[in-house]
């Protein structure tokens with residue numbers, strides 16, 4: 330066993346999801362590297378101390394620069410708001426640390442380009458936490474597509490719907506509400522929710538050529554928690570876009586935080602020449618599958634319970650038929666990252682893949698602003 334000493338920045342939603350993954354991964358996967366929870370960092374000493382005690386981190390820091398400077402840390406995990414990703418990642422790369430960074434990679438694609446340049450120059454292993462690539466049903470979809478079972482792909486459709494920002498009384502900025510503050514988040518639902526849909530789409534269906542988008546900010550002003558003043562809202566509350574994929578298929582994406590009744594409805598559907606697939610985060614262990622080549626009278630949508638031992642990742646968990654959930658996607662991501670270190674074949678999405686998503690996000694925002702189709706900058710293919 331080789332210890333891999335983790336220094337995590339941020340103890341919020343993702344700080345917990347990642348810590349849980351580090352703690353579980355070696356119990357369920359056979360790996361040469363074993364994560365060691367070396368240090369947790371955030372600005373509030375009492376809170377980060379309580380977090381470190383609860384999750385088993387050996388030490389704390391309140392200044393992320395000190396964490397990065399420590400020589401007893403191998404890997405920096407960035408689980409803080411989007412405007413902080415670039416500065417932390419670039420400093421970590423310069424210090425020769427491996428980096429796992431939350432999504433979206435950069436505040437915008439300019440920041441993401443600098444992050445890619447930094448990890449490339451430093452030659453440090455890197456990955457972006459687009460965890461939905463690690464849901465077994467989504468991986469099964471990838472396998473079916475790569476085996477050619479869908480044939481030519483015509484349509485890719487994805488939604489990510491929530492309803493938690495409808496109240497005009499909700500302030501922007503500060504703890505938990507930084508997502509509503511454009512200075513911390515970079516954008517609204519486009520960089521927060523659609524970034525997930527875009528990453529999965531690029532993985533399953535290849536690059537996106539161009540986009541035509543519309544966005545809306547329904548509540549134009551909100552009190553800002555940090556200044557105490559009512560300020561203009563700079564994020565997009567809702568976004569819908571059309572696109573052409575490089576493989577000739579058409580894409581349709583929608584996201585909002587104003588869809589009453591929906592909490593985290595991430596759905597995707599792909600229609601091919603022979604077959605279609607559908608996936609829904611609320612039912613994440615199932616893959617819906619329709620194959621036109623089935624015998625006519627029994628042809629119909631099948632609901633595959635992705636829990637058998639020959640399904641992706643599932644032999645590492647329980648007996649066939651017993652399902653797993655959201656948090657396991659993070660465990661799988663850590664397992665794949667560690668396996669990549671072991672085999673020398675790096676796990677993805679790496680920073681360059683994260684940049685590809687940021688290019689689409691930027692093109693979507695630019696298209697919505699200009700009311701024009703926008704070409705998407707392409708990353709070098711690997």
Ligand SMILES: NC(=O)c1ccc[n+]([C@@H]2O[C@H](COP(=O)([O-])OP(=O)(O)OC[C@H]3O[C@@H](n4cnc5c(N)ncnc54)[C@H](O)[C@@H]3O)[C@@H](O)[C@H]2O)c1
Nearest residue numbers: 339340341342343344371372408409410411431432458505
């Ligand atoms: N992969 C996913 O599914 C997913 C889900 C949620 C969030 N995210 C991403 O994860 C990141 C964090 O989101 P979250 O929901 O965990 O946020 P959060 O608000 O729950 O937690 C943010 C953390 O950052 C810390 N922080 C803020 N400024 C800091 C600083 N200067 N130095 C040190 N720590 C600082 C806060 O103390 C807090 O612990 C974001 O980039 C977000 O887009 C990804």
